[in-house]
Amino acid sequence: xxxxxxxxxxxxxxxxxxxxxxxxxxxxxxxxxxxxxxxxxxxxxxxxxxxxxxxxxxxxxxxxxxxxxxxxxxxxxxxxxxxxxxxxxxxxxxxxxxxxxxxxxxxxxxxxxxxxxxxxxxxxxxxxxxxxxxxxxxxxxxxxxxxxxxxxxxxxxxxxxxxxxxxxxxxxxxxxxxxxxxxxxxxxxxxxxxxxxxxxxxx
Amino acid sequence: xxxxxxxxxxxxxxxxxxxxxxxxxxxxxxxxxxxxxxxxxxxxxxxxxxxxxxxxxxxxxxxxxxxxxxxxxxxxxxxxxxxxxxxxxxxxxxxxxxxxxxxxxxxxxxxxxxxxxxxxxxxxxxxxxxxxxxxxxxxxxxxxxxxxxxxxxxxxxxxxxxxxxxxxxxxxxxxxxxxxxxxxxxxxxxxxxxxxxxxxxxxxxxxxxxxxxxxxxxxxxxxxxxxxxxxxxxxxxxxxxxxxxxxxxxxxxxxxxxxxxxxxxxxxxxxxxxxxxxxxxxxxxxxxxxxxxxxxxxxxxxxxxxxxxxxxxxxxxxxxxxxxxxxxxxxxx
Numbered sequence: 028x029x030x031x032x033x034x035x036x037x038x039x040x041x042x043x044x045x046x047x048x049x050x051x052x053x054x055x056x057x058x059x060x061x062x063x064x065x066x067x068x069x070x071x072x073x074x075x076x077x078x079x080x081x082x083x084x085x086x087x088x089x090x091x092x093x094x095x096x097x098x099x100x101x102x103x104x105x106x107x108x109x110x111x112x113x114x115x116x117x118x119x120x121x122x123x124x125x126x127x128x129x130x131x132x133x134x135x136x137x138x139x140x141x142x143x144x145x146x147x148x149x150x151x152x153x154x155x156x157x158x159x160x161x162x163x164x165x166x167x168x169x170x171x172x173x174x175x176x177x178x179x180x181x182x183x184x185x186x187x188x189x190x191x192x193x194x195x196x197x198x199x200x201x202x203x204x205x206x207x208x209x210x211x212x213x214x215x216x217x218x219x220x221x222x223x224x225x226x227x228x229x230x
Numbered sequence: 231x232x233x234x235x236x237x238x239x240x241x242x243x244x245x246x247x248x249x250x251x252x253x254x255x256x257x258x259x260x261x262x263x264x265x266x267x268x269x270x271x272x273x274x275x276x277x278x279x280x281x282x283x284x285x286x287x288x289x290x291x292x293x294x295x296x297x298x299x300x301x302x303x304x305x306x307x308x309x310x311x312x313x314x315x316x317x318x319x320x321x322x323x324x325x326x327x328x329x330x331x332x333x334x335x336x337x338x339x340x341x342x343x344x345x346x347x348x349x350x351x352x353x354x355x356x357x358x359x360x361x362x363x364x365x366x367x368x369x370x371x372x373x374x375x376x377x378x379x380x381x382x383x384x385x386x387x388x389x390x391x392x393x394x395x396x397x398x399x400x401x402x403x404x405x406x407x408x409x410x411x412x413x414x415x416x417x418x419x420x421x422x423x424x425x426x427x428x429x430x431x432x433x434x435x436x437x438x439x440x441x442x443x444x445x446x447x448x449x450x451x452x453x454x455x456x457x458x459x460x461x462x463x464x465x466x467x468x469x470x471x472x473x474x475x476x477x478x479x480x481x482x483x484x485x486x487x488x489x490x491x492x493x494x495x496x497x498x499x500x501x502x503x504x505x506x507x508x509x510x511x512x513x514x515x516x517x518x519x520x521x522x523x524x525x526x527x528x529x530x531x532x533x534x535x536x537x538x539x540x541x542x543x544x545x546x547x548x549x550x551x552x553x554x555x556x557x558x559x560x561x562x563x
Contacts, residue, residue, distance in 0.1 A: 030235070054307075056307075056310075056363060057310075060310070060360070063356070079340060079341055079342045080341075080342055080345065080402075082342075083342045083345035083346055083348075083349050084345070086349040086352075086353070087345065087348055087349045087352055087389075090349075090352075090353060091349060091352030091353060091355075091385065092352070092382055092385070095355055095356075095359070095378055095381075095382055096378075096382070098359055098363075098378070099359075099375070099378050099379075102359070102363050102371075102374075102375075103375075160341045160401070160402070161341075162341065162342065162402055205530070205531070
């Protein structure tokens with residue numbers, strides 16, 4: 028029991044601290060690395076909740092793919108650190124407003140009856156063990172009750188994918204492409220030409 | 231004082247050591263085996279000085295590398311530079327926590343075992359990217375960029391191959407995946423997927439013919455150009471440990487894990503762990519054989535193979551397999 032609480036506090040404190048470092052780190056690459064640390068700790072929290080499928084999906088999708096591309100882009104930027112600091116005061120009021128709104132919303136959430144009941148129950152932090160694997164449970168609810176929403180999500184992603192491809196696909200002239208089929212079908216009769224060269228004349 | 235927690239903790243540590251130590255020792259012998267096999271392919275002798283048949287060569291090399299000076303470039307980002315090889319090494323060992331060596335021989339038999347393995351192998355790219363960026367040097371950076379694009383591309387087809395196998399099993403648990411192959415190994419009905427998985431595993435572990443992140447003829451040594459001494463050893467160990475991890479993943483998904491090829495008398499008395507090891511050695515031999523046989527791919531060819539050949543083909547197989555299973559009502563439970 029005490030071990031679960033300890034791991035919970037470890038994961039959550041590291042997640043919060045690294046989230047803080049994401050916005051306060053001077054180097055953007057460090058920010059992305061802290062973001063990854065935060066993701067990993069969040070997936071640790073999912074494991075503690077007994078939602079192991081969500082935890083693994085979080086790592087595979089966000090850490091394994093999305094954050095890699097983040098890092099990829101941020102690494103290649105030529106960043107001027109002085110310029111990056113300049114807008115701090117300009118953006119401060121807007122950022123503070125966003126923060127205050129979030130804090131108020133969280134406060135309302137904690138004060139409403141539904142969440143305070145959970146809070147007062149003092150349920151010990153431990154994984155919920157059930158007979159059905161939660162992968163199966165998610166599948167059972169996702170492909171029955173929320174089937175249309177699931178399909179709509181798929182279509183939105185497809186549209187986004189096609190959109191980004193059409194935005195970036197440009198057919199520039201003069202690009203040499205390899206035609207593998209034509210390369211493979213080449214034989215000596217096409218590739219080699221025999222010529223009789225007379226001595227002292229050349230071709 | 232409650233001794234139960236202490237004893238449980240000690241048992242866990244002992245289990246971890248019982249997995250990690252053999253893995254590290256087998257890495258040493260894998261390096262030796264690779265050099266010997268490559269030597270045989272190229273009609274050379276290979277290492278034959280240290281110990282009988284040169285069998286202790288890897289240990290001598292490791293000792294030599296560790297005693298050398300550890301150079302950290304002055305322009306590098308020091309913390310990330312030191313963290314990168316550690317992350318590579320830790321991730322290549324972390325995957326072993328869920329590998330079942332024989333019935334019940336597993337450190338942690340979790341429900342989402344295959345997802346965990348997939349997640350850990352997809353994290354492997356971070357060690358390389360961090361190394362390339364922190365070195366603050368052109369060749370490592372190019373190696374890191376190549377590696378990022380390559381590993382993300384081939385992960386997609388690995389994901390689809392895993393989905394095909396899971397459709398036939400009905401569970402993400404590695405033990406159940408092995409037990410589902412009691413009648414026939416998945417390598418036979420899903421042969422094309424087995425081949426795609428093997429080739430993607432080569433790309434995922436940055437092995438030849440896909441070792442473009444460390445392409446020595448164009449990028450010096452790729453992402454670990456600036457590394458020396460112990461941090462280089464960590465990268466080296468990490469690469470070979472993840473090779474063994476990927477081949478054990480191949481064995482579990484397609485070659486029936488610890489199961490004997492036929493459930494008949496002389497074969498089924500051999501302990502499961504021996505079958506498992508023999509199969510891993512076979513896959514590792516294929517890794518080395520491929521290295522000795524094929525020339526390196528060009529980068530655009532690598533990307534073409536990943537996105538234009540493997541991705542559509544594995545996607546088609548996912549659809550075809552699920553269609554087949556539904557039509558003949560062979561879906562598990």
